[in-house]
Amino acid sequence: MSAQRVFxxxxxxxxxxxxxxxxxxxxxxxxxxxxxxxxxxxxxxxDHGGTFIQSESEVAAINMLMGxxxxxxxxxxxxxxxxxxxxxxxxxxxxxxxxxxxVMNVVRCGPGLGNIAPHQGDYxxxxxxxxxxxxxxxxxxxNSVQEMAQFVYLAFELADKWRNPALVLSDGTIGQMMExxxxxxxxxxxxxxxxxxxxxxHQEGRERHxxxxxxxxxxxxxxxxxxxxxKYERIKKAEVRYTDYMSDDAEILIVAxxxxxxxxxxxxxxxxxxxxxxxxxxxITVWPFPYGVxxxxxxxxxxxxxxxxxxxxxxxVEDVAxxxxxxxxxHFVPKHGGLTFTPEDMLExxxxxxxxxxxxxxxxxxx
Amino acid sequence: MEAxxxxxxxxVDGQDYELVFGRPxxxxxxxxxxxxxxxxxxxxxxxxxxxxxxxxxxxxxxxxSVGCSVFSYEFFDFDFISCxxxxxxxxxxxxxxxxPDTVVLSYQGDGDLAAIGTAETIHAANRGERIxxxxxxxxxxxxxxxxxxxxxxxxxxxxxxxxxxxxxxIGWPIRMSEMLAxxxxxxxxxxxxxxxxxxxxxxxxxxxxxxxxxxxxxxxxMVEILSNCNVNWRMTPQDAVNWVGEEMTKxxxxxxxxxxxxxxxxxxxxxxxxxxxxxxxxxxxx
Amino acid sequence: MLLEEYIxxxxxxxxIMTIGQFAAYAGMIQGxxxxxxxxxxxxxxxxxxxxxxxxxDDVIGSPHTHSPNGVIVMNAPxxxxxxxxxxxxxxxxxxxxxxxQSSERSDIKAAYVPCADIALEVGNEIxxxxxxxxxFNALKKVVSDENxxxxxxxxxxxxRKDLIDLNVRAYYAGKxxxxxx
Numbered sequence: 001m002s003a004q005r006v007f008x009x010x011x012x013x014x015x016x017x018x019x020x021x022x023x024x025x026x027x028x029x030x031x032x033x034x035x036x037x038x039x040x041x042x043x044x045x046x047d048h049g050g051t052f053i054q055s056e057s058e059v060a061a062i063n064m065l066m067g068x069x070x071x072x073x074x075x076x077x078x079x080x081x082x083x084x085x086x087x088x089x090x091x092x093x094x095x096x097x098x099x100x101x102x103v104m105n106v107v108r109c110g111p112g113l114g115n116i117a118p119h120q121g122d123y124x125x126x127x128x129x130x131x132x133x134x135x136x137x138x139x140x141x142x143n144s145v146q147e148m149a150q151f152v153y154l155a156f157e158l159a160d161k162w163r164n165p166a167l168v169l170s171d172g173t174i175g176q177m178m179e180x181x182x183x184x185x186x187x188x189x190x191x192x193x194x195x196x197x198x199x200x201x202h203q204e205g206r207e208r209h210x211x212x213x214x215x216x217x218x219x220x221x222x223x224x225x226x227x228x229x230x231k232y233e234r235i236k237k238a239e240v241r242y243t244d245y246m247s248d249d250a251e252i253l254i255v256a257x258x259x260x261x262x263x264x265x266x267x268x269x270x271x272x273x274x275x276x277x278x279x280x281x282x283x284i285t286v287w288p289f290p291y292g293v294x295x296x297x298x299x300x301x302x303x304x305x306x307x308x309x310x311x312x313x314x315x316x317v318e319d320v321a322x323x324x325x326x327x328x329x330x331h332f333v334p335k336h337g338g339l340t341f342t343p344e345d346m347l348e349x350x351x352x353x354x355x356x357x358x359x360x361x362x363x364x365x366x367x
Numbered sequence: 368m369e370a371x372x373x374x375x376x377x378x379v380d381g382q383d384y385e386l387v388f389g390r391p392x393x394x395x396x397x398x399x400x401x402x403x404x405x406x407x408x409x410x411x412x413x414x415x416x417x418x419x420x421x422x423x424x425x426x427x428x429x430x431x432s433v434g435c436s437v438f439s440y441e442f443f444d445f446d447f448i449s450c451x452x453x454x455x456x457x458x459x460x461x462x463x464x465x466x467p468d469t470v471v472l473s474y475q476g477d478g479d480l481a482a483i484g485t486a487e488t489i490h491a492a493n494r495g496e497r498i499x500x501x502x503x504x505x506x507x508x509x510x511x512x513x514x515x516x517x518x519x520x521x522x523x524x525x526x527x528x529x530x531x532x533x534x535x536x537i538g539w540p541i542r543m544s545e546m547l548a549x550x551x552x553x554x555x556x557x558x559x560x561x562x563x564x565x566x567x568x569x570x571x572x573x574x575x576x577x578x579x580x581x582x583x584x585x586x587x588x589m590v591e592i593l594s595n596c597n598v599n600w601r602m603t604p605q606d607a608v609n610w611v612g613e614e615m616t617k618x619x620x621x622x623x624x625x626x627x628x629x630x631x632x633x634x635x636x637x638x639x640x641x642x643x644x645x646x647x648x649x650x651x652x653x
Numbered sequence: 654m655l656l657e658e659y660i661x662x663x664x665x666x667x668x669i670m671t672i673g674q675f676a677a678y679a680g681m682i683q684g685x686x687x688x689x690x691x692x693x694x695x696x697x698x699x700x701x702x703x704x705x706x707x708x709x710d711d712v713i714g715s716p717h718t719h720s721p722n723g724v725i726v727m728n729a730p731x732x733x734x735x736x737x738x739x740x741x742x743x744x745x746x747x748x749x750x751x752x753x754q755s756s757e758r759s760d761i762k763a764a765y766v767p768c769a770d771i772a773l774e775v776g777n778e779i780x781x782x783x784x785x786x787x788x789f790n791a792l793k794k795v796v797s798d799e800n801x802x803x804x805x806x807x808x809x810x811x812x813r814k815d816l817i818d819l820n821v822r823a824y825y826a827g828k829x830x831x832x833x834x
Contacts, residue, residue, distance in 0.1 A: 007687075027461070075465075262713070
């Protein structure tokens with residue numbers, strides 16, 4: 001193991017990932033469990049030549065981001081679920097303006113105020129656009145402190161590559177925990193030059209730059225939609241990312257993201273000791289979602305059932321079921337209220353599924 | 368006295384003319400699409416003239432808001448971004464912090480600035496953001512068809528106050544200039560009108576001061592301009608202009624509410640030893 | 654295979670979170686994979702608080718401690734809650750100044766340490782949890798005392814050398830108490 005490792009909180013590591021990616025602007029509003037992000041930013045972003053603003057609201061923060069991004073800076077905001085709801089207005093405008101930015105959601109339990117415990121109730125919001133209108137945001141789901149840094153770093157790259165908002169969908173556990181982080185794969189980069197389209201003070205001798213989201217005539221709007229849809233299709237082809245663990249000979253495949261995917265790893269180890277052939281497929285991008293690879297597992301004769309574990313009422317399981325297309329039974333093992341899984345919470349239903357792959361107790365049936 | 372600019376000449380159909388009046392360079396050639404009698408055209412022109420005179424056209428970045436001026440970027444000829452309803456000053460904050468050399472203009476109506484965007488307005492002003500805001504107050508929602516605005520005056524009929532605005536039901540017209548003047552981050556705030564030639568000239572002077580506050584890094588600046596909406600007020604253009612001068616100004620008194628330049632002068636006068644007073648007044652006359 | 658799972662519990666303000674970070678950091682510089690995760694109510698001072706620490710020679714799966722083989726309880730409610738959870742063969746350190754119960758289990762190793770008294774002798778009651786950690790690690794011996802000292806130096810700003818010294822002394826005072834009893 002490398003001697004370069006530093007011991008950090010997930011929320012702080014995310015900031016370090018941002019600095020290494022050349023983030024020059026952060027605006028945010030306090031909300032638990034992501035307060036370490038604005039706190040760390042307010043302390044350190046100045047040393048990286050950036051600006052921090054504690055905004056009057058989440059709505060203001062995301063709109064400040066829109067301005068900062070339009071002016072050419074790599075810009076980021078973070079919040080937790082209720083605050084992310086407030087940001088959706090701005091994310092819709094940013095997506096339509098085709099501006100890059102990074103938004104991190106350290107998800108807590110909702111709806112409403114809910115509680116500050118880790119949860120995954122914002123999966124639909126993150127993967128289906130989230131605000132009004134027809135758009136998508138590239139969404140990465142870290143499951144360790146290392147990935148908090150790495151995925152924020154990657155999110156900046158993808159946001160600029162596609163001129164689209166990129167989300168980092170974390171959860172309270174990953175944000176709050178401390179782990180060793182190795183930054184050696186994240187060299188400091190100079191943010192790309194955007195002077196060919198950004199708003200700036202050097203307009204002499206060039207056409208003016210205009211950023212707008214309004215197209216009153218349907219005939220004007222339609223080609224814009226078409227351009228966006230084509231972009232999203234290209235992203236779906238190019239950016240699907242996932243990882244797996246002991247899935248080569250697995251008879252029961254667990255699909256999980258975030259902190260439950262960590263517990264799944266422990267469950268797989270323990271399960272294999274008692275003869276359960278378990279494996280894990282972990283989407284890294286939840287939009288675009290790795291439908292293709294999950295379909296391949298579903299088509300394999302070896303795989304008897306697919307189990308989705310989520311800290312919610314059943315959201316990602318819909319994507320998995322879509323990928324599986326009825327080829328194998330899909331089971332759903334949830335955790336509610338901000339409670340966290342134990343490996344046994346997963347193993348107990350899995351034992352029943354091994355006995356009966358159509359076990360109605362956990363079988364996911366689309367109603 | 369200002370220097371007399373060199374006379375410009377133009378050729379039209381082979382004939383040589385002296386140019387005595389033209390479109391400011393900071394406006395595009397697109398004709399205004401505002402309703403006849405509306406003051407947006409006048410205000411656009413005043414802003415563009417000031418920008419030309421200050422020589423800052425190629426540094427200006429405009430925020431288009433939501434309301435009748437949603438397409439203001441089609442008329443102003445510099446970088447522009449259109450913002451969500453009420454959020455112009457948050458977007459402007461982001462632009463200005465990232466590109467401090469820009470001169471940021473936010474052009475907003477009353478619904479945008481004083482209702483849905485109240486928080487963004489107050490906090491951008493309170494942070495002392497170096498942004499110049501043109502606040503066009505016509506006491507009604509024009510674009511959506513004449514609903515009550517936060518600045519609709521008591522008794523004024525709108526499509527959502529069909530009996531006239533009743534303060535017991537919906538409160539009073541909000542006075543943004545007076546409110547913002549209380550904030551230390553604000554360098555300049557004035558309320559003017561555009562209902563006659565004299566007031567239009569005063570408006571231009573105020574707009575120039577507002578930009579100066581930004582250029583000299585003094586803080587947030589805003590000019591609230593009382594405007595009309597003859598269409599939704601259901602008046603003739605002339606009656607509407609008269610109503611601004613006679614009725615609106617009673618609720619929204621024109622005047623300068625905060626002026627750091629005047630405060631500077633005041634302070635300089637107070638600090639100056641009495642024997643040098645004559646000398647300094649001489650200087651002002653030059 | 655090494656899989657150490659600890660729970661340190663007590664009142665908010667007793668330094669529970671900090672000693673968890675000491676242990677996890679010390680584990681990291683010893684070459685292990687480690688994780689620390691806090692759990693506390695909305696009152697960060699005076700309420701109940703605990704943290705989970707996992708130390709492993711393999712990649713850590715769940716960062717939560719599901720079956721602890723090491724527990725420190727700094728007050729009576731923590732004793733009631735976590736004493737039954739200690740894994741067979743595990744270690745329990747009890748701060749006898751605030752938890753007067755004793756464990757009736759014979760399948761765990763329990764140590765009773767008057768942490769507050771010792772902390773006061775060292776010089777400050779805020780060191781109470783560090784004393785407990787010294788006693789705990791004297792039983793566990795998973796990470797070295799040198800690495801624990803490094804952890805203390807990592808966490809406390811260099812400018813507060815006096816505090817670093819106090820913490821190091823408290824750690825060894827806990828260790829010595831355990832070894833002498």
